[in-house]
Amino acid sequence: MKKSFSRLFTSFLLGALLVTGCSSEGASPAATTPTPAAAEAPAPSKVQDIKDGVNPATDLSRLPEAAAKRTDTFIAGLTEPGGVFNPFFYHNGYDGNVTSAIFEPLVDVDETGKPVPKLAEKWDVSPDQLTYTFHLRPNLKFSDGSPLTAEDVAFTLTILHDKAYDGETDIFVAGIKGGRAYKEGKAASIEGIKVIDPQTIQITTEKVNAKALLLLGGQVLSKAYYGKNYTPGNLEYLRTLHGKPLGAGPYKFEAYIPGQEVRYLANEHYYAGKPKIEHFIYKTTEGDALQFIQTGEMDYNSFTVNQDNIEQLQELGYVNINLYTSSAYSYIKFNHARPFFLDKRVRQAFIYGLDRQKILDLTYQGYAQVANAPISPVSWAYTDEVNPYPYDPEKAKQLLDEAGWKPGADGIREKDGQKLVVHYYTSKGKLSDVLIPIAKENYKELGIQFEAEMMDFNALLARTEKGDHDLASFSTPMLVDPSDGVEVFSTKNGQSGASGTNGYSNAKVDELLEAGLATLDIDKRKEVYKQLYKELSEDPPYIFLGYRKILSAHNGKIKGLEPNPFTGISTSLPGLSIE
Template sequence: MRVAVSAALLTSAIVCSSFAFADELLQEGITPATDASQVPAAAKLRKDTVIAGISEPQGIFNPYFFVNGWDENVTNVIFARLIDWDSHGKLVPGLAESWQVSDDGKTWTIKLRPDLTFSDGSPLSAEDVAFTLTVLYDPKYDGDTDITLAHIAGGDAYKQGKADSVSGLKVIDPLTLQVTTTQPGATTLQKIGGPVLSKAYYGRGYQRGELDYLRTLHGKPLGNGPYIYDKYIPGQEIRFHANAHYYRGKPPTPRFIYRVTNPSTNFQLFQTGDTDYDAFTSRPDDIEQLKLLGFANINLYGSSDYSKVEFNLKRPALQDVRVRQALIYGLDRQKLVSVVYQGYGSVAVEPIAPISWAYNTQGVNPYSFDPAQAKKLLDEAGWKVGADGIRVKDGKRLELSLLVSKKVLNDALIPIAKENYRQIGVLLKPQVVDFNALMSQRKAGNYDLASFSTSTLNDPHDGVWDFYSTEAAVQGYHNAEVDRLINEGNATSDIEKRKPIYHQLYQVLANDPPVILLANRKILSASSARVTGFRPDIYNGLTGSLPDVNIVK
């Protein structure tokens, strides 16, 4: 039985134990199961279904409208991308068979595979791709995909109502789309190469500025991916069946289910065979428990994301950069990483992961834990220690709310941050909510600090885009130099030219921080020996290999 241990106890106990595991750290890659005969009986009874764990889906199953990363995991099952990533982050053909770009980097010609269809058997053509990209320029579109980064010619005119179509989108024939942009861009291809929506289904009666009909279909998705959506039971599971029209062939496993799990239940459900795949916290205890099961194929690989605590700069106290810097100096992030990851993580210094070509900490302030420096900065900012130890300025105490969702990282963050901040004269008031409520409160601006992680970062641009003035409007962050460098870094696809731009950008962000960078981590997952084909990687998660997953007979 798995015993829950409070983060407060872990703080003192696990930091020490982590060093004992230093010589026994699991190597990256797949560690195969040692005894497949230990597969639980409950799992063996499932002859045609594979079950994977998922946390807190919201039910918006459209790849361009979800606001929850778990919903993205669902849409990745239902929708195929025009252009995919391989396990090294390189763009490779998906629904698109090939593509070409003009010498000036401004015109892309995309060729679709022949005989593509949606899951209902209707044809998928270049018209559907053009429709999808047009929707992203709609003035009422409010999803997370910022197509303006692709700089498609005529996109702004369409959005502003000055044109009836996007002039840069030209359907040459049913299999060919030409996309003309106003400037070259490093992320243009990934922006225009996303999932494809059916014009016949999602665009029925579509007119610019009217997306209500499309929104009614969030719970009735029509895709073209490996599986077809069947049913969502909130708080329990999401069901799918294999797509016979999938362009790579019908997946060998007839049925797939996402079962809702959480850190307190996922190991037990995997142990009893109620799930065949799930993710776990990368730390020695979790790895050892999985090894002891015998039937677990253990996957360990570096992530491309990072965790963070965001500042709400609309709060007067946080508008002072000295206060923000003090809150970074005053948080023992190394202790947090040691408690949570125990050798399988590191303190984040830049808004990118160590696996990225853009990663380079030289010249960037690492903000090593320094309570004395934190106190000095708060003194300089005019926050004086009050009688009860909490700082006061202009009659107001330095009290800050912290929004967190329920997960292992935050279980440790709360006691560490409360203690650290109390020592420098800051009263922290944590508020634990579910992830969807966290994102809702953040959007409404009802927070001082908010803890969450980025999604997978396929390009260094993805790691900094949230700090661009228009994107950071919710948190109130604006830095003209940051905006300039973000644009400059995205204006060329030449990595050697981009590297120094991002290195400079990371220094600017360190001096004027929009967030407290917390951790880079390794990702731990496990699959049951009763199934084969799971090869999760940084860029595709489990869904990239899902079409190849099979049940061992």
């Protein structure tokens, strides 16, 4: 499924350098007794107090020699990319990490997800909220020294409307006037795109949509470089340029050595000035992340957040430890095509009857919190004014009784001759190693037979896309706009796919989903989403599980690195320096 915001596809990677997309939260095969991890509380922690944000190094004198000698190079860890280094054409999320250093958007987001200017100095929106006028910064250049103008922005938007475009960005969400006609070959240009002058472009849309600003203000392709062979309907020639990217970001591409690293050089033409660190490297070699930090081979990497890893990083003394809450959320999806989930009281009982706090505490050792809404606490749209669904098995039993599900002779609840037996699918992962035995025990107490099955992630996607499940667990990618975390609950758009609800339908939710995108006023949107989250709490489409922390560490000599929950380290790159 195409993303309505191109950088959304990789934002999870940019923050944590882990796998992206709708990842499964994982599971082990079902067990008849609790596993040790689920049955025992964590050992007392030796971890000193650590706060959200950057926790500074305590002893730089212990820095490994290899890292201490580097004076003009910053090295970060990254899983092997696919080699498609174009922000609009890659399908491997790790390629997004590579491109984020090379290409700069007109508009970015801050640490709360609000838009901030980048290549665009400012923008104006017409009173009817349909026309956007972007004013580019003066004297913008691509990394080869060629000028970046409004013509390049127009070219980029045109490519995204081409009938041959098969990338991840769904530009049609923005609804540019004449966009469909161009794609269908009924027009030679896109009516709603008007270049006013080299520094000004005006874009008219057909419908108010709060996502339009970030879509229209995305990264920019050079028309002279990427468009010299362009003819409508033919984008095949662009494949030859995927390994030779040209952008206007803080760094320019130098080399890609598969299985080893991606190399960059500081871009002397960057609008905010040439970065102070001349060389930037993504090290893609497989190995132990902590060991690479210990030996000084890397300056930055991410880690599973737990007390052991934090303690080991603290003992090093020479790293800054970064901790922040992810903008993603984990969940268990109901298959709303199943008759027993048609009654919202049954779904509510499944939430009340699952000890989510215990599951998260045992999995993340205090570095996650229970989610009760499809939005992270880091977002401007977050509210805690919803039902917290505390673990309450008696309340769950009452709801099941009211819904007509009565305990049978074997203790399993029944209704109209059907037993309440549910099948939960997932792939292997630490969260589900803990979740499965606890869920089996919790639901058994309610009179629900909970059966779990492990499979590889591709098989999980295939089965859930077909609706061959009762329950399945996943995690969202990083979510930039609040609409990204709820669009799947639409009656019209959210039925199929890995995150699809398979039948969830609520007219009030549909109305609020549209209202949330029908204005650009953040205060008005915030109130709409507050009402939406309350309705989703009353009529739950998912069991929301948790918001987890993201842990990373970097060489204490590297100054200015502050990972962003939405864009990770990419926004820090231009301002980094080595002490």
